[in-house]
Amino acid sequence: MAGVVRTTDSGRTEELPEGVPAVASTKEAALEEGYGIRKPLPRERFVDFRDGEAKADDPTGDQAFNAEMRWEAMAGKGYLTPVGSFFVRSHAPTPDIDPATWVLRVEGPGVERPLELGYDDLSRLPQVSMVRALECAGNGRAFFEELQGRQAEGTPWRLGAVGVAEWTGVPLREVLDRAGLKGTAREVMLESLDEVRMRRPLPVEKAVEDTLLAFGMNGGLLTPDHGFPLRAVVSGWAAVASVKWLGRIHVSETPLSSPWNTDKYVLTGGESGARREPVTLRGVKSALELPWPARIPRGKHTIHGRSWSGFGAISHVECSVDGGPWRDARLFGPNVPGAWARWTFDWDAMPGEHEVRVKATDDLGNMQPETVPWNDLGYLYDGVVGHPVSVG
Numbered sequence: 001m002a003g004v005v006r007t008t009d010s011g012r013t014e015e016l017p018e019g020v021p022a023v024a025s026t027k028e029a030a031l032e033e034g035y036g037i038r039k040p041l042p043r044e045r046f047v048d049f050r051d052g053e054a055k056a057d058d059p060t061g062d063q064a065f066n067a068e069m070r071w072e073a074m075a076g077k078g079y080l081t082p083v084g085s086f087f088v089r090s091h092a093p094t095p096d097i098d099p100a101t102w103v104l105r106v107e108g109p110g111v112e113r114p115l116e117l118g119y120d121d122l123s124r125l126p127q128v129s130m131v132r133a134l135e136c137a138g139n140g141r142a143f144f145e146e147l148q149g150r151q152a153e154g155t156p157w158r159l160g161a162v163g164v165a166e167w168t169g170v171p172l173r174e175v176l177d178r179a180g181l182k183g184t185a186r187e188v189m190l191e192s193l194d195e196v197r198m199r200r201p202l203p204v205e206k207a208v209e210d211t212l213l214a215f216g217m218n219g220g221l222l223t224p225d226h227g228f229p230l231r232a233v234v235s236g237w238a239a240v241a242s243v244k245w246l247g248r249i250h251v252s253e254t255p256l257s258s259p260w261n262t263d264k265y266v267l268t269g270g271e272s273g274a275r276r277e278p279v280t281l282r283g284v285k286s287a288l289e290l291p292w293p294a295r296i297p298r299g300k301h302t303i304h305g306r307s308w309s310g311f312g313a314i315s316h317v318e319c320s321v322d323g324g325p326w327r328d329a330r331l332f333g334p335n336v337p338g339a340w341a342r343w344t345f346d347w348d349a350m351p352g353e354h355e356v357r358v359k360a361t362d363d364l365g366n367m368q369p370e371t372v373p374w375n376d377l378g379y380l381y382d383g384v385v386g387h388p389v390s391v392g
């Protein structure tokens with residue numbers, strides 16, 4: 001068998017020696033060599049946290065696995081986020097997984113018959129496609145510092161840790177049914193093959209309702225950084241639940257825990273006090289398709305943006321300039337529940353420094369709040385934010 005070929009972020013191609021294990025990249029190696037994400041991260045499309053100041057703030061090197069989409073990359077784009085612009089959030093380097101030897105194991109006391117499915121077995125099961133957003137629980141974390149003066153630990157994303165794709169795969173329900181899901185089954189732990197062996201439990205109800213095991217993204221195969229050969233897509237939940245590089249699914253009859261729902265990705269501090277509630281559903285949010293900060297010429301503009309909700313479709317979007325009256329934006333195009341809606345509003349921009357604020361409401365009446373209660377790890381910042389726009 002030929003060695004595994006991979007492309008580094010500088011565009012260099014390298015061949016790994018024969019006989020490397022399926023998971024070849026370690027965090028240590030990635031840090032030494034300066035990469036962790038495989039796709040190119042052109043500066044015009046991504047904030048690369050390995051740059052300058054951000055790097056100095058990152059003693060563990062975790063930022064080598066994060067790339068934030070620049071919102072201006074969505075300007076003039078269609079409904080879906082192109083794979084080449086989709087944010088990446090990993091906790092270890094993108095692994096090399098050979099689909100020829102890869103298997104998905106489904107086991108545990110919650111199923112009658114353990115299963116082992118290869119890549120070909122999986123592609124013979126009933127398939128569906130669904131358009132959904134993935135958004136990191138920490139998207140917007142920078143605003144705790146920028147708007148509330150209190151820095152939360154973790155990647156300082158502004159609004160670009162979100163994207164919408166068409167995911168194709170097999171409903172998790174189909175796989176669980178084939179393993180003989182028991183009536184007593186309670187939780188479904190999704191486990192990964194990357195170096196951190198990420199694992200996060202889902203209630204069995206959510207697992208069978210609409211969770212997808214995706215092997216396709218935007219009409220092509222999933223790419224390595226986004227979970228090839230197989231990832232979960234958990235609708236409406238913070239994307240930490242959407243485990244990439246799946247290798248095992250464990251079904252229990254009792255509640256399950258792992259560091260990923262007890263230590264990380266939990267709401268602690270602030271109003272939630274001593275409780276450590278796992279982050280699940282996302283709120284309502286909005287972004288302008290403009291650089292941060294933006295600079296535009298004076299005069300009439302049609303400003304574009306998108307709003308999204310973990311609960312449903314977007315029903316209403318309003319914009320305000322410099323604290324002035326809220327004006328309705330015009331929604332257009334698809335508005336898939338759990339994905340996003342595009343909109344525009346017209347602005348006759350006068351010279352000077354301005355702030356544009358957007359407030360969206362979903363079809364269940366959830367509205368973006370003015371402020372967001374603090375939590376120690378800086379999750380779920382879904383408040384209204386002022387986008388700085390310099391007009392001149």
Ligand SMILES: Nc1nc2c(c(=O)[nH]1)N[C@H]1C(S)=C(S)[C@@H](COP(=O)(O)O)O[C@H]1N2
Nearest residue numbers: 087088089090091136192226239240243244
């Ligand atoms: N195996 C594995 N799955 C993972 C992660 C990871 O580090 N390892 N990161 C999670 C987090 S925190 C997010 S936000 C999403 C990011 O998905 P993306 O990189 O495809 O945008 O993947 C989730 N799934």
Ligand SMILES: [Mo]
Nearest residue numbers: 089136137240
């Ligand atoms: Mo995340």
